[in-house]
Amino acid sequence: MVVLMDPMEDPDDILRANRSREKSYMFDVTFDYTANQETVYRLTTKGLIEGVISGYNATVFAYGPTGCGKTYTMLGTDREPGIYIRTLNDLFKAIEETSDDMEYEVIMSYLEIYNEMIRDLLNPSLGYLDLREDSKGEIQVAGITEVSTINAKEIMQLLMKGNKQRTQEPTAANKTSSRSHAILQVTVRQKSRIKNITQEVRMGRLFMIDLAGSERASQTQNRGQRMKEGAHINRSLLALGNCINALSDRGVNKYVNYRDSKLTRLLKDSLGGNSRTVMIAHISPASSAFEESRNTLTYADRAKNIKTRVKRNLLNVSYHIAQYTTIISELRNEIQRLKEKIDEQGLKQIRGERGDIRNIQAEVQLHTLPYERREMDQLREQLIKAFREQMDIRRQLMELENNNMEIQMETSRHFLILADWEQEKTRRVRKWREELQKELYGKDDSEKDSDTGDDQSDIMEPPEVTTARENIQTLVGDQGKLRRQKLELEKRFKEIRHRARRLEEVLPKKISSEEQREVLSLLCKVHELEIENTEMQSHALLKDNMIRQKNYMVQRFEQHRSICDEIIKQQRRIIADHNLAVPHRLEDLYELYLRELDEGTLERISLIDRASVLALKDSQSSLPKIPQMTAEETSQELDSDQESVRTFGSDNRNINYRESYRRILPRLLSEAESDANKVFKTSPRARYFKNSTVVTPPPIHVNGMVSKESLPRSNLVSISGHINSSPESVDKVALTRKVIESDRLQPLQPMKERSNLSIHSLSESEDNPYRDQQMTSTPLHHAASEDNLSTSTGEMVAALVGGTGGNHRRDSPGMWQRVPKKGAQKLERREESLEVKRRKKRSRSFEVTGQGLIRPKNHPSRNRILESNSDHKIQTNGPQGGHSRIPGKVVLPIAQVKLPQNHTGAVKQMDHQGPGSQPNPPVNTKKQTFNQRPRFNYFSSNTAGVTGKEMKNRKY
Numbered sequence: 001m002v003v004l005m006d007p008m009e010d011p012d013d014i015l016r017a018n019r020s021r022e023k024s025y026m027f028d029v030t031f032d033y034t035a036n037q038e039t040v041y042r043l044t045t046k047g048l049i050e051g052v053i054s055g056y057n058a059t060v061f062a063y064g065p066t067g068c069g070k071t072y073t074m075l076g077t078d079r080e081p082g083i084y085i086r087t088l089n090d091l092f093k094a095i096e097e098t099s100d101d102m103e104y105e106v107i108m109s110y111l112e113i114y115n116e117m118i119r120d121l122l123n124p125s126l127g128y129l130d131l132r133e134d135s136k137g138e139i140q141v142a143g144i145t146e147v148s149t150i151n152a153k154e155i156m157q158l159l160m161k162g163n164k165q166r167t168q169e170p171t172a173a174n175k176t177s178s179r180s181h182a183i184l185q186v187t188v189r190q191k192s193r194i195k196n197i198t199q200e201v202r203m204g205r206l207f208m209i210d211l212a213g214s215e216r217a218s219q220t221q222n223r224g225q226r227m228k229e230g231a232h233i234n235r236s237l238l239a240l241g242n243c244i245n246a247l248s249d250r251g252v253n254k255y256v257n258y259r260d261s262k263l264t265r266l267l268k269d270s271l272g273g274n275s276r277t278v279m280i281a282h283i284s285p286a287s288s289a290f291e292e293s294r295n296t297l298t299y300a301d302r303a304k305n306i307k308t309r310v311k312r313n314l315l316n317v318s319y320h321i322a323q324y325t326t327i328i329s330e331l332r333n334e335i336q337r338l339k340e341k342i343d344e345q346g347l348k349q350i351r352g353e354r355g356d357i358r359n360i361q362a363e364v365q366l367h368t369l370p371y372e373r374r375e376m377d378q379l380r381e382q383l384i385k386a387f388r389e390q391m392d393i394r395r396q397l398m399e400l401e402n403n404n405m406e407i408q409m410e411t412s413r414h415f416l417i418l419a420d421w422e423q424e425k426t427r428r429v430r431k432w433r434e435e436l437q438k439e440l441y442g443k444d445d446s447e448k449d450s451d452t453g454d455d456q457s458d459i460m461e462p463p464e465v466t467t468a469r470e471n472i473q474t475l476v477g478d479q480g481k482l483r484r485q486k487l488e489l490e491k492r493f494k495e496i497r498h499r500a501r502r503l504e505e506v507l508p509k510k511i512s513s514e515e516q517r518e519v520l521s522l523l524c525k526v527h528e529l530e531i532e533n534t535e536m537q538s539h540a541l542l543k544d545n546m547i548r549q550k551n552y553m554v555q556r557f558e559q560h561r562s563i564c565d566e567i568i569k570q571q572r573r574i575i576a577d578h579n580l581a582v583p584h585r586l587e588d589l590y591e592l593y594l595r596e597l598d599e600g601t602l603e604r605i606s607l608i609d610r611a612s613v614l615a616l617k618d619s620q621s622s623l624p625k626i627p628q629m630t631a632e633e634t635s636q637e638l639d640s641d642q643e644s645v646r647t648f649g650s651d652n653r654n655i656n657y658r659e660s661y662r663r664i665l666p667r668l669l670s671e672a673e674s675d676a677n678k679v680f681k682t683s684p685r686a687r688y689f690k691n692s693t694v695v696t697p698p699p700i701h702v703n704g705m706v707s708k709e710s711l712p713r714s715n716l717v718s719i720s721g722h723i724n725s726s727p728e729s730v731d732k733v734a735l736t737r738k739v740i741e742s743d744r745l746q747p748l749q750p751m752k753e754r755s756n757l758s759i760h761s762l763s764e765s766e767d768n769p770y771r772d773q774q775m776t777s778t779p780l781h782h783a784a785s786e787d788n789l790s791t792s793t794g795e796m797v798a799a800l801v802g803g804t805g806g807n808h809r810r811d812s813p814g815m816w817q818r819v820p821k822k823g824a825q826k827l828e829r830r831e832e833s834l835e836v837k838r839r840k841k842r843s844r845s846f847e848v849t850g851q852g853l854i855r856p857k858n859h860p861s862r863n864r865i866l867e868s869n870s871d872h873k874i875q876t877n878g879p880q881g882g883h884s885r886i887p888g889k890v891v892l893p894i895a896q897v898k899l900p901q902n903h904t905g906a907v908k909q910m911d912h913q914g915p916g917s918q919p920n921p922p923v924n925t926k927k928q929t930f931n932q933r934p935r936f937n938y939f940s941s942n943t944a945g946v947t948g949k950e951m952k953n954r955k956y
C-alpha cells in the first residue's frame, strides 16, 4: 500500500479536513528506499522468464516522472545491474538447462522512440525506422537489426553498446535524463530436438521498456530542443495514459486508440492483448513531486484493472520433403555430437579426471552398484523365501483340513458303532425282561425274587465297541492336536505374510531401473495370485469332499433301491405264481411303487442330482489357472506344488460326457491306488483307523450332521430321501419302517436265481474280487463291492453269493461292525420269533429246492435245513471251482398262509427246515453275543442239514 499525503495539508486546519487529498493505493508489490535491484527484479520480472521460453509474451515497463529512477531500475549500473541484465542472465540460464531436449533461438533488438521516431540502437546508422503491421496484425519495426545469439556475454556487450547510443541529456530535473523511450525486445524460439515431419515451434516475446519521464517544463526548465523532446515525451505518455484509461474502464466497450503514438502502437499487444505485463511505477519521495506522484499512482492504479488474455504462441512447422535431407543431416550431426560426448566422457573416466561433477556421480554409481546389487539380491531372496513359506503353510493347512475331515468321518463312524451298540443293548434288555416276565408268570413269588438281577451286567460289550470307544478318544485327542497345529500355522502364516508385504514395499524403492521395478511388481503379483489360487483350491477341496460324500450316499440309495426293486419283483412273481392274497394296503403301496417306476420320478431326481454335481465339478475345474513364474528357482518348486493342488480341479473341458459321468461317481479306489492318486495322502492316523476298523463306508458328514451311512437291512419299499442323524429324521425313518413292516408280507420264497439280482456284485462270478475285500478300480464296482460286503445289503449279497466270499466276510473279525440298523434289527427279532414259532408249527406244504446259503459261522440257524416243497428247483451257478450247493427245501404254506394284518400277528411262512433236519435249538437270546446274532436274510436258506463239521469240509 502506498499512502500519498498532501504536503500542503495542515493537520490542524479543521475547515479543510474534509477536502484532504491524502490517498491510499494498493499494488501487488511496493518498494521503499531500502529495496535493492535484486529484490525489485525478483518480485517483478523473474517470474516472466519461464513463460517467455515456453512461448508466452511478456512486457515489463518502467513508468514515472523524470528522475525517479526508471533507467536505474531497468538498466542499472555496473555494480547494480538492472532488470535488462538480470532478465537476460536468467533467460540464458533457463535455456541452457533445457537445451538437451529443446533447441532455442534468441533474437534481440533494441530501439528507441525519440521525438516520435524509431531508431535502431544496435545499428543507429540505419536512421529512422518505420512501424508496419504484418498479415497477422502484429506490429513490426521494418528493417530493425535482430541479433541472434545465445551467448549472454555477447548480448550484454550489445546492450551496453546500444545504451551508449541512447539519447540522454542533462536537464534541471535529471543529470542523466533519458529523452527517449527505450525498448529492448527479446524473442525466444523453442523447438524440440527430436525431429519429426511436423514440428512445434514456440515463440515468446519479451519487451523491456524504459520510458522517458513525464516532465513539467517549469521543473525541467527546458528550452528549445529539450522542450520539444519533452512535448513528444508527454504526448506519447498521454497516449499511453489514455490507452490505460480505456483498457481499464471495465464494462464499457471503449475504443482504445493505440495509434496516437508510436509507443502505444508498439505496446499494443503488451497493454491489452496477448501478454503478461508488469508495470513498474516510479515516484519520488520529494514533497515537490506530489502532483507527479499522484498522477503516476493514479495511472498505475488504473492499469491494475487491465486484463490481458495470454496464450502460447505455437507454430506448427510442416517440413517439405526437400527439407528431410536437412533434417537427416541435422540428426547425423546430433548423433555425431552425442557420440563424441560419450567418447569424451569415457576418456575422462579412464584418465581419472574428476573435475566434472558428472564424472564424480558416475564414479559414485560405479562403486555403489555392486553393493546395491548385493542388497537387491538379498531382498529378492527374502521375498521369494517368504512366498515359498506362505505356500508351504497353505499346503500344510490344506493337509490339516484334509486330515481333520478324515478324523471327523472316522469319529462319526465310531460314534455310530456306539449308538448301534446302545440300541442293541436296550433291545436285548427289553427282550430279556419280556422273557423273564413270561417265565415269572409261571413261577412262584419266592422264585421271582431270586431270579431278578442286573440284566445289564450280563451283556458283554463286544470288542469292536471297546475299540470304537478307544478310537474315539484317540481321534478326539488328534482333533485337538490338529486344531492347535492349525492355529499355530495360521499365526505363522500371518507373520510371514506381513513380512512379505513389508518387503514388497521396500524392494521397489531400492530399485533404480523402472524396468526392474516393473518385473518385480509383476513377480509379487504372480506370487499373490498363486497364494490366492491355493486358497481357492483349498475351498475346492472341501467342496470336492462334500460332493464325494453326497455321491456316495446317492449310490448307496440307488443300490439299495435296485435290491428293493429286485425283491419286490421276485415277491410279486411268487404272489402271482401262487395266487396269494395280498393286503389292500400292500397292493396300494405296490401300485404307488409301479407308478413311481413308470413316471421315472426317481430317475429324474437322480439325473438332476448328477447334473448338479457335474455343474459343481465344472465350476471347480474352471478355477483360475495361474501362469508359472518367471523366476526359475521358484517356478520349479511352486510348479510341483501347484500341479499337485490342481489335480483336484483338473481340467475336464476336453473329456467327453461319459468321462464326466464317470467323474460324478467318486472313484473309490483301493487303498493303495486311492492314496497314490490323492493330493494329500491319507494321514497315518486315519489310515490306521481305516485299516484297523470297519471297512464300512464313512458316514455322510454334511454341514456338521452325520447321516446314517448305510440303509437298514430291511427291505424298505420307500426310502426317505435324506436320512440323517437328526432326531426327526430318525423318527421319520422309524415311522416309515413301522408302516411298511406292518403291512409287509414275510418273505414268501427264497430267490430263485442268484443272478436275478441286478446289482453288479450279484452278476459277478463266485470269484469276484469283492470277497477279498479288494476294491476294484471301476467306481461302480467298487461302490457295489464295498456296499455289498460291508453293509447290510452287502452282507445279504455276500450270503447269496455264498462260498468263500461269504465265509470270508463272516469270519472276519470285524463282522459285528456291519451292525444291522434299527429296521434290520427289528426284522431279525421278527425272524427269531418266527423261528421259535416255526419250531412249533411246521408246515411242509410248500417246498422249494433252493440253493443253500450259508449262514454266518456260529449263527444259530446255520445248521438249519431249508425246507421247501416247491417244484422250483433253484440251482444257482456255483463258482468255477465246481463247488456243490446243498439242495435245500423251503416249505411255504400255500393254502395255510395267513396273511397278517399287522406285524404283531404271528406270521406263518417259510419253515426253514430241510428234509431230515432237526428242530433248531432254541435261541438263547440272553447269552447270545452281539456278533453271533442271527441275521435276517430275505434270501436266507440254510445249509440243509449240514453240520458245522460238514460245512468245514465242504468245498465251495
Ligand SMILES: Nc1ncnc2c1ncn2[C@@H]1O[C@H](COP(=O)(O)OP(=O)(O)OP(=O)(O)O)[C@@H](O)[C@H]1O
Pocket: 064, 065, 066, 067, 068, 069, 070, 071, 072, 073, 174, 176, 177, 178, 179, 211, 212, 213, 214, 282
Ligand atoms: N534506487 C536508487 N538508488 C540509487 N540511485 C538511484 C536510485 N533511483 C535513481 N537513482 C539515481 O537517480 C538519478 C535519476 O535516475 P534515473 O535517471 O534512473 O531517472 P529516470 O526516471 O530514468 O529519469 P528520466 O526519466 O529523466 O530518464 C540517477 O542518477 C540514478 O542513479
